[in-house]
Amino acid sequence: MTLFVDMDEVIADTYGAHIERFNARHGTALSREQCMGGEVWQQVPEYRQTIWNHYYEPGFFRELNPIAHSQEVLRELVEKYEVFIASAAMQFPNSLKEKHEWLDEHFPFIHWRNRILCGDKHILRGDILIDDRSHNLETFQGRSILFTSPHNIHTTGFERLDNWQDAADRLL
């Protein structure tokens, strides 16, 4: 059985990185809790472009923290499923190598054969997709599972995983 797992906000904490960079540079105290129900920039809309530009900074994707328990649970999932990491990364050319290296460091048990960097996920053929973005899940032909992230807490209509312990319970 083929299981696709998204990167940003599912195994890599982009949300936390945006908040950390913004706070460090602006002396603010934005918190994850405060951002619940929206994107980070919506808390500071006048800095929307500033926050977007984080994506183009060298090192942004390379330095992300893994999402809690993603490593240990995925290590078990690869025993049971054919696991692929599938990231819509093409918009950020500098991210491609950084994402590859990040996986080498944090998920060395995901072979390069099982990594996909694409622009749009509707071309994926497989059984399960875990993703934080509903637009990716809507076009997937298999079992679509929404992984909870601050921006999607009010999204309905999908099977949902709140965290990786939840994923272990449901998929192992």
Added chain:
Amino acid sequence: MTLFVDMDEVIADTYGAHIERFNARHGTALSREQCMGGEVWQQVPEYRQTIWNHYYEPGFFRELNPIAHSQEVLRELVEKYEVFIASAAMQFPNSLKEKHEWLDEHFPFIHWRNRILCGDKHILRGDILIDDRSHNLETFQGRSILFTSPHNIHTTGFERLDNWQDAADRLL
């Protein structure tokens, strides 16, 4: 209708680049004709690793020549099909950005949303795959088309395109 098109040896002339690099460095006169029916290294088996190492040289993928008529025919195909470039590039981390930039230069009409860099192509869902490697075509669930390259001239069992003019005749 979704059409996946491979990069190396379908729209990008890796074969020619191997021969050119080898000849320039060894004072030899290897030719494409001479390599028909096999891989480049099979003509100089004692240099197998040398030729393999070309893939890891900065600039190798960035400097490839487009395959004859691939640009003009693909420009027409994108009007008729949802065209995606799908390259099994994950084995070569340095190639990722180079391939992206190469597409920006030579195929600017292929949007980043329509680019896929992966490890294994059996995860692709779509209607047609044009590829020079039979192992990619074997696992594809749609119409599999072999694009002629020196190494596959003796391969049988697939619909075949000999060149991009042939592709225009068949697919347009």
